[in-house]
Amino acid sequence: MSNVLVFIEQRDGKIRKSSLEALTLGHSLSKKTNGSLGAVIAGSGISSLVGELAAYGASKVFVADRPELALFSSEGYTAALDAAAAAFGPSIVLASATAMGRDVAPRFAARRGVSVLSDMMTLDVQNGRLVGERPVYSGKARVVVTPAPDAAIQVATPRPNVFPASKADVAGAGEVVTLDLGTLKIRAKVVKVEAAEAGEIDVAEADKIVSGGRGIKGPESWPVLRALCQELGAALGASRAAVDAGWIGHEHQVGQTGKVVSPSLYIACGVSGAIQHLAGMGSSKVIVAINKDPEAPIFKVATYGIVGDLFQIVPAMTEAAKKMKA
């Protein structure tokens, strides 16, 4: 029997998808070993989120609801996880391998003197021990890892966008346990969070990217691409040529000197595919290229190539995506 405790991230009162993935994973692991599933969440004014966690199978939800935890704090959030673990007694602790999870999980593990299985692509439990694969050499190979046999608590960070998130067949009890963290000693405080461009997904983190190059002709064409982004939940990327031309900010640039990305879907619109650009997105899982020039090098790396006018094709794709969702 293994109790599984999952660290839940929320931002602006919404639970992050990657945490629900981790929770779903935790649920399946706990079912496998007939253990129970706990979730721990920290923040300020977050009690309304408990119901959602129960829907994903959490039988107990540990809540650290304090004003000073409104913004992320390495020390505060780790203290919450630490206190929840002390109360719950899990043998497995999961946190998504996001920036926050990669901060909190190792801190927690260090306090318990155990290691972290980080950035896991697969995760299972065999004879009560976690076992799974993590990528090495830029994803060219994977290693199978398992915690040391004497580890009292096994800590792992599953990679976001790899595991599915789905509600449990039977919702958990969702019993709320309020954590008393006493006087918190927080030395490093997050003063404020500044988003790069509100409402837009960061290309570096995105799972899907719609990208534009010189072929879009000018900044007035971005709405055409943004509409597709909206439908797909994709981030907006740009080639160096488009950024250099001053059509969009550098934070959108994909390529050798911009961001190196490997989303599961990359739609290149009017991008010729200079090597500087290919170096930044060549490892994307599925590449769709839309270009008027059939000789454009982008077609050499594309999974699907469409030779034609992006101003007809992209809106058509947007329409099709809308219909599929309806």
Add this chain to the structure above:
Amino acid sequence: MTITPVQAAYLGFPGTLLFALLLLAALVFFTYTASRRIQLLTLGGAPENRLDHPLARLWNMLEYGFLQRKMFRDPYAGLYHALIFSGFLVLLLRTLALVFEGLFPGAGLPFLPAGFWEGYLLVKDLVLLTTFAGVVLALARRHVVKRERLDPSFDADLILCLIGLLMVTDLGAGAARMALEAANAPANAAALNAVLAGNALWEPLTYSLSKNLSLLSSSSLQSIYFGCWWAHIVAIFVFGNYLPFAKHFHVITALPNLFFGKLEPAGKMATFDIEKAAEAGTFGVSKVEDFTWKQKLDMFTCTECGRCREVCPTHLTGKPLTPKGFMVDLRGALYTDADALIDVNAGRGDGSAEAALLARRPLIGGWIDEETIWACTTCRYCEHACPVGITYIDKITDLRRHLVLEKSEFPKEAQTAFNGMERQGNPWNLSAADRGAWAKDLPFPVLTMAEAGDARVEVLFWVGCAGSYEERGKRVSRALALLLHEAGVTFAILGTEETCTGDAARRLGNEYLFQTLAQQNVETMKGYGVTKIVTNCPHCFNTLANEYPDFGGKFEVMHGTQLVARLVREGRISLVNGAPRSLSFHDPCYLGRHNGVYDAPRELLNAIPGIALKELPRSRENGMCCGAGGGRMWLEEKIGARVNQARFAEIEANGTDAVGVSCPFCMVMLGNAKTELSGKTEAFDVLELAAQALPVHPG
């Protein structure tokens, strides 16, 4: 009898004594300054041997120093500088004679052969005039017929006026003395006429002025004579002592700087022992005293003439780096803390010097902005232009070495390139397994060295990263392979065993990565017994030819254009096809200025039917960089105009149908610029054009 100025007494003070005291003060002060400068030169920095090949060094000093070889590239400046320089050489003896006369009144220099002095006086008279003319021309250059490269300088004006004053006082003293001697001469007409005839013959300028002065009274003449004489002496002492404090230190340091100049290939960067550096815990240079003595001599020598920035790509595009500004700032850092540096080095003082050094303005981020350090494309125009043999790239890259290896502070884009080189052997981080894939579409097999086995291979074709991965570069690689195949040259490639030469890593300061790659490549090639290499990448060419010998790899390296031009010359391939078209040629820095290969690509272009070469205004030694060198290919260019666009605009203005290039990075940069500016002039690699001219070609 005419008395000399030192024979007179001044307020009861004997002139000789006054002179001796002045001389002593001047010498003491100069010796002190010089010794401080020498201490500054020799403290800190890695040892450097600059005494090898003394004959070659003497020749450089003669050619670029005494013969002023580089100065005449600007004919106007060349002229006035030569006038002043030759004046100094001639008048050095005159000054010695003056000092001698000051100490031993009435005596001439003892060691001169008979009759020499008269001839010398004639030359001296001429030189007084030409030097003064030089000063006037120089002042005119600074204030009337200005050049962009020259910045307003009080120092320069002061020094020029001082030189002018030296000439005027020399002439004035001479003429007044001559007139006085004539007035004081005995009434023996014959003797007087002989003296006057001699004067007219040997010192015509002084003589004609003395005739004009002869109306003055003896006492006036004596006043002029003494006044000019003392003014001249004081001006000489002031001049000599002022030099080390100003940019005109080059009067003293230029010749030594040329003698100690770099004899190694221009494109070779200094190799250092990484393990030793790691033990010491310092990489590159972060404090000005850690430059070598020769690097500091460069700082002493810079005259701020600004020739280095005339074709400097960063200066032309409005970036913070200009070679002159960089050198002046380095010198500023060195001079400002000179006293504290010397005291600390000598272990003197009460701790205040240590405190001063701790509180000083830092070299990186203080004197030199990081942006300045990363802006350089290492195109080497500055080093080609500098008349006194100053090198710049070594200093820029020493600072980069510190930032990368010690501080890990560098533009974040460089990390992507470093990772790629480290993991996949190419800066794009593309799969190492695909390195040989470019050759698959050729109608004949291209063997790897491993596949060739014991078969005879004449030459190794070093493809390079761009030739292996970049679409256009791959086409050029196929063109070279085709040309070699047509000529019946047996060649092979390394395929997946080839990896980046590390050129960009080295120039971005990542010496550790460079040496790892260099050792690996040298080992691979030695394993196959490689002796000859051909490559179309000038960066690979430079690294393989000039830098790999430090790692035990001594190969005969040819650039693609050199080998193919030879094959055409030997009749092994004939170039027969071609439509008429006009062509500019853009010289790659690492083929041209770094390795002196200017003619091979032109020879090849001229052998292609239909091509009419029209040289760019900035070509060959004066070619302008495309912006990709020095690892800049892998960095963002955020400040000022784009170098590639600036160069492309020059090419467009040349009005040719196309532009020939001989470097895959120039190709990318100029191709990008064409798109960015919606330009017309398309770039072709010279080898592409040659392959298209083959009797049968696959297109």
